[in-house]
Every structure is written in C-alpha cells, then in structure tokens.
Amino acid sequence: KQEVTQIPAALSVPEGENLVLNCSFTDSAIYNLQWFRQDPGKGLTSLLLIQSSQREQTSGRLNASLDKSSGRSTLYIAASQPGDSATYLCAVQFGGTASKLTFGTGTRLQVTL
Amino acid sequence: EAQVTQNPRYLITVTGKKLTVTCSQNMNHEYMSWYRQDPGLGLRQIYYSMNVEVTDKGDVPEGYKVSRKEKRNFPLILESPSPNQTSLYFCASSFGQVNTEAFFGQGTRLTVV
Numbered sequence: 001k002q003e004v005t006q007i008p009a010a011l012s013v014p015e016g017e018n019l020v021l022n023c024s025f026t027d028s029a030i031y032n033l034q035w036f037r038q039d040p041g042k043g044l045t046s047l048l049l050i051q052s053s054q055r056e057q058t059s060g061r062l063n064a065s066l067d068k069s070s071g072r073s074t075l076y077i078a079a080s081q082p083g084d085s086a087t088y089l090c091a092v093q094f095g096g097t098a099s100k101l102t103f104g105t106g107t108r109l110q111v112t113l
Numbered sequence: 114e115a116q117v118t119q120n121p122r123y124l125i126t127v128t129g130k131k132l133t134v135t136c137s138q139n140m141n142h143e144y145m146s147w148y149r150q151d152p153g154l155g156l157r158q159i160y161y162s163m164n165v166e167v168t169d170k171g172d173v174p175e176g177y178k179v180s181r182k183e184k185r186n187f188p189l190i191l192e193s194p195s196p197n198q199t200s201l202y203f204c205a206s207s208f209g210q211v212n213t214e215a216f217f218g219q220g221t222r223l224t225v226v
Contacts, residue, residue, distance in 0.1 A: 034214070034215065041219065043117075043203060043217045043219040043220050044203065089155075093212075099146075100158040100161065101158070101205075101215060103155040103157075105155040
C-alpha cells in the first residue's frame with residue numbers, strides 16, 4: 001500500500017531556530033513530492049515541488065530534499081519566525097496512481113517568541 | 114490573481130438534503146479534483162477530472178457526484194448527505210496531471226446533522 005508518513009505530529013520551537021520536518025513514503029516509484037502549508041481557514045499553499053529526477057528544491061528560507069531510494073524527504077526551515085506557524089503537509093504523486101496526491105497527516109509547527 | 118474559489122466556506126445541513134459545493138478556477142487548468150480532510154486520515158481524493166466531460170472516481174467516491182461541463186468549474190454534489198460526510202472539503206486544480214503545482218481552494222467545512 002502506498003502511504004506517506006509525517007513525524008512528529010506536532011513541533012514547538014523558539015523563534016530563530018533552524019528546523020527540519022520529516023516525510024517518509026513507502027514506494028520509491030514516484031513522479032514527485034510536494035510540500036504544502038495549511039493555515040486555518042486559508043486552505044493549502046504549495047511551497048515546493050520536487051520532481052523524481054531532482055534531489056532538492058529551494059525557495060527563500062525553505063529547502064526540501066528528496067531521497068527516493070530511502071523513501072524520505074525533509075523540509076528545512078532556516079531562522080524560523082512566528083509567521084511560520086502552520087501545519088506542513090507532505091504529498092506524493094506515486095507512479096501508477098498519477099491521478100492523485102497521497103498526503104501525510106501533517107506536522108503542526110508552532111514557533112514561539 | 115490566480116486562484117481556486119470554493120463556495121460556500123461553511124455549511125450546516127440536515128441529513129438527506131441535497132447540496133452542491135461549487136469550485137471555480139481562473140488559471141485555465143485542465144486537471145481538477147476534490148479531497149476531503151478528516152482528523153487522523155489526512156486528505157483523501159473523492160473525484161477527479163482530467164478535462165471537460167472527463168471525470169473519474171478517487172479513493173472515497175461513495176455518496177458524491179461531480180460534473181465538468183466547463184473547464185473552469187467542478188462542482189461537488191451530495192445528493193443525500195449523511196453525518197459521515199461531515200468533513201473539510203478542498204478543491205484543487207493543476208495545469209497537468211503530473212509534475213505540476215497543485216492549487217487548492219480555501220476549503221468548505223460541511224456539517225451534516
């Protein structure tokens with residue numbers, strides 16, 4: 001069964017810390033992996049998309065890596081800010097089920113002052 | 114502004130009363146889909162559409178219908194809602210089926226009593 005797992009479910013860090021969010025998936029045959037941010041009442045916002053042939057993507061303070069062979073991705077957030085507080089979702093487009101994104105249940109991040 | 118718009122944002126209804134949740138995108142995307150989000154289960158795909166008049170079932174289609182008469186619109190229809198359809202619903206669109214960024218609406222919180 002193709003599954004996506006995110007651990008931990010919740011994380012609290014003080015402002016300014018660098019942090020890593022983890023995502024693991026069960027099948028290495030993927031088209032891509034996407035990281036989203038979910039804010040209450042505001043839906044999902046795409047942060048980064050890493051295609052199967054890529055190892056990482058960067059956008060501002062965010063860097064996402066992909067290791068297909070081990071079935072892992074990490075989202076690195078540098079110099080965290082209170083505005084980074086949100087739920088971060090990892091989603092995989094598996095080969096053979098390209099019609100959908102398979103989501104993890106997310107990591108709820110709180111950045112404290 | 115590129116966006117996916119869902120209406121209504123919040124809805125409380127009674128069992129058996131037909132309802133429609135509308136979804137519209139202004140990006141000329143071919144691919145659209147509906148997801149529901151439940152605690153501990155993440156987002157699961159209900160239906161998707163690859164283009165006008167082309168729709169197919171996702172992972173949890175029971176109790177739902179969709180139509181795609183125009184490229185920009187993809188309504189979700191609950192003909193006879195039941196309490197187990199109480200959930201947070203998201204519409205999503207993308208330019209293509211694979212390796213393209215997915216844009217999500219702000220969500221519709223549905224409560225069926």
